[in-house]
Amino acid sequence: MTMQSDLLYSETEDELRSAVRSLLSDRCEAAQVLARAESGQPHDLDLWKTLAGDMGLAGLLVPEPLGGQGASAREAAVVLEELGRFVAPVPYLTSAVIATETLLGCGTPEADELVGALASGGSIGVLALPLSTAPTASYGLVQEADGRLTGRVGAVADAAVADVLLVPTSSGLHAVDTAADGVRVTAQIPFDLTRPLAEVTLESAPGRLLTADAAAAVRRGLGAGAGLLASEQLGVADWCLTETVAYLKTRTQFNRPVGSFQSLKHRLAELWLTTVHARAAARNAADALATGSEEAELAGALAQAYCSPVAVRAAEEALQLHGGIGMTWEHPVHLYLKRAKADAIALGTAGAHHETVATLVDLQAP
Template identity: 70%
Template sequence: MSTQPDLLYSEEEEALRSAVRDLLADHSDAATVLARVESDEPHDRALWKNLAESMGLAGLLVPEERGGQGASHREAAVVLEELGRAVAPVPYLTSAVIATEALLGCDTEEARTLLASLASGRTVGALAVPLAAAPGAEFSDVRASDGTLIGRVTAVADATAADVLLVPTPDGLYAVDATASGVTVESQTSFDRTRPLAAVTFEGATGRLLAADVAAPVRRALRAGAGLLVSEQLGLADWLLTETVRYTRDRNQFNRPVGSFQALKHRLAQLWLEVVNTRAAARNAADALATGSDDAAIAVAVAQAYAAPVAVRAAEEALQLHGGIGMTWEHPIHLYLKRAKADSIALGTAGHHREELAGLVDLRAH
């Protein structure tokens, strides 16, 4: 008999949230993030070291016997909520979730060794696929011949921060050191500077085989990434709603708070309902992934189809309701808008996930 998922946060998850939020408040406030994304080094390596090594969060999804913390997707989702609230420029989703999940789907000694290294936080990994790649996508941009890789992949998220690249080819999944001979990582113009993109070119680079069957580990990685991305989108939307409510209470117009105007109350109430629904969808997806539910693919598709538009709308509403100050470069709202927009096409668009959901529940249009 199947059991109903528990969507409430446990005491341990709330304690984890508090610890991560305190760290981000001290080391990744809005002014710090704004300054960093305008620099030549958008990734915050010091913050990553605190999160990944000092707190051990890079290994949440990795079993203890394989060098990790032995937690689950529920705990990783809490971390991503808080990282979303701070638009923190760290490669947590790409390394601690997507690359880690790909390695968990491999059964070779090379993969086990690399997995322990990623779990320690001392090595950053990136799956060399476009950020827009959805679960189930096929990849043939890079070819392998006797372990030598040739090809080019564009729009790879956090590739500039990666120490090792996991490269899908028709002949298997390979690991390649980002600084190896024959590998070029070239920064690309990114709409969201807190998660920079890069083009990766392989010209005779030597790869180490992780799995001969590339489809299963890559599908696992992208599905987990899509499912937990919803928690990041939830964090974005929740921060935007909270800040907008606070601002409309404090800002006066015609000798009264603008938040007291009926029209704005309705807009904020509608947004609150959508954020609450997003939380339910995000928690359900994280729980389904954590428990290995047979309905995990459905839970992820539902959550992604719903969350992306909500995060974008929350950012647009926040921008408008903040008035003139929201339009300035000094205010952090533009960071949240850019992240929400970038996330809306990451790991499959809402439309893609709706189409996938229709197939999963056999409700395709004819």
């Protein structure tokens, strides 16, 4: 009989959350994030250095023999919840999760050396695919000839601060240094200002072959990214719910707190319920990844199918229920709406994940 996993947070996970939240409360306030977004340089690399290097969070998913912390996806999920709660402009999802898991899927000395550099926080790695690429999607944007790579890939998240690009081709997965000749990274205008996108252009750029089986490694990286993105979406939704409830307790109308109105109580209660369900789905996906469950792909697709619309709805409700102040640039709620909307198409839409769930459980539409 299969033992049911305990999805409650462990004492270690609670301590990790407390440490991350304390740091972000001090270093990642909404006003600071807004100021960075306006400056055109949204990435907070000082904060990333603290998170990745000093706290060792970039190596949570990396085994200790390779220079990591030897933790699991459950701990990484807790970090992503907090990063979502603060819409932190750091490349954790792209480097510490997607790129790291892709490298771990290679199983070669070349990939192991590179994953150690990412785990230490000394290097930032990015998978050179559009952020919208789902784990089951096909790709063929870059061609390889005699160790030289040529092609163009748009909407690559966090490529502007990457030190190394992981480039999949028909011949395998290659590592390309962004400082190498023939590599050009051009910033694009993103919807979510806290997760910048860029176009990567390779013109006969030198690459190092990491593995000949790019498909398996990339699918592992994108699958882990999709499963753990649900935790970031949970953090976004939870912040929106918490802040909205607090605001409606203080805002008055007709000498009564707005939150006492029956219609708003119903909206908040429904939002709370969907957020609780989203937490269960996100925790289940993280636990399935952590335990190496055979149902990890199903759990990740299910979490994405559910958590994506929940985060969007929570942000939309927060915007509306904050009234006029919520529509201003100075109030941070628009950052959460943009993150939720961008996350809704990242690593596959909810519809695409619904199709994956249907395929995995053999419940295809007629």
